[in-house]
Amino acid sequence: MKRILPQPLMSLCLWLGWLLLAQSLAPGDLLLGAVLALALPLWTVRFWTEPARIRRPHLLLPYLAVLLWDITLANLIVARLILGPVRCLRPAFIRVPLDLDSDLAIVVLAHTLSLTPGTVSIHLSPDRRVLLIHALDVEDQADLVARIKQRYEQPLKEIFAC
Structure with a gap:
């Protein structure tokens, strides 16, 4: 089979x-x-370097719900930034240290960030420990990294049991 x-x-x-x-x-x-x-x-x-193994599929639905909410909210925020009054954007390149071991989990995280308007994944370090992203408007880099790790990376660690 x-x-x-x-x-x-x-x-x-x-x-x-x-x-x-x-x-x-x-x-x-x-x-x-x-x-x-x-x-x-x-x-x-x-x-495929490793088979796609989702250890806890029941956690996918809550993850997708958070992702869809964040995409919707980010669309509104980016629209306000672009269409609103002229203001100074604070774009930044940010290094996000990764705790994920699975290549598939890293790919899902990178795509999640690129799907969310206002952020895009740019580069994965050769040792797969740091993901470089670009964000359109960043007030506090440490806060953004903490939110990414809490909202996306931690659930992915549980889903893929990394």
Whole structure:
């Protein structure tokens, strides 16, 4: 079964993602999504350094709820910064020390930060211990690092059991 379906969770996510993008449950879309969801993991399995293992999947829903809330709030804040009265932005490059051991958890954290408007992940140190990010408006760098570690990194450590 591992040879046919090397990453079952990835296949499920790909198939559901395809259906969401297609916005259709037509038989052709269901079939094409299933073919892609089965084929893509087979084609990419050799690039995966470690299998995707989510140790506590029940924690994914609260994490996604926090992420969606933060994305919504960040959109409003960035819109206010851009469309509001002219003010001096305080952009900054910030080094976030990482306590994550799993490559997948680090990737999820980096993508989480890039999905949140106003921040973008830029570079991961070769030893995978520091993530460099850019933030649009930073009042206190230490506070931002603490919030990232508390809101995102700590839940990811629990989800992936790092």
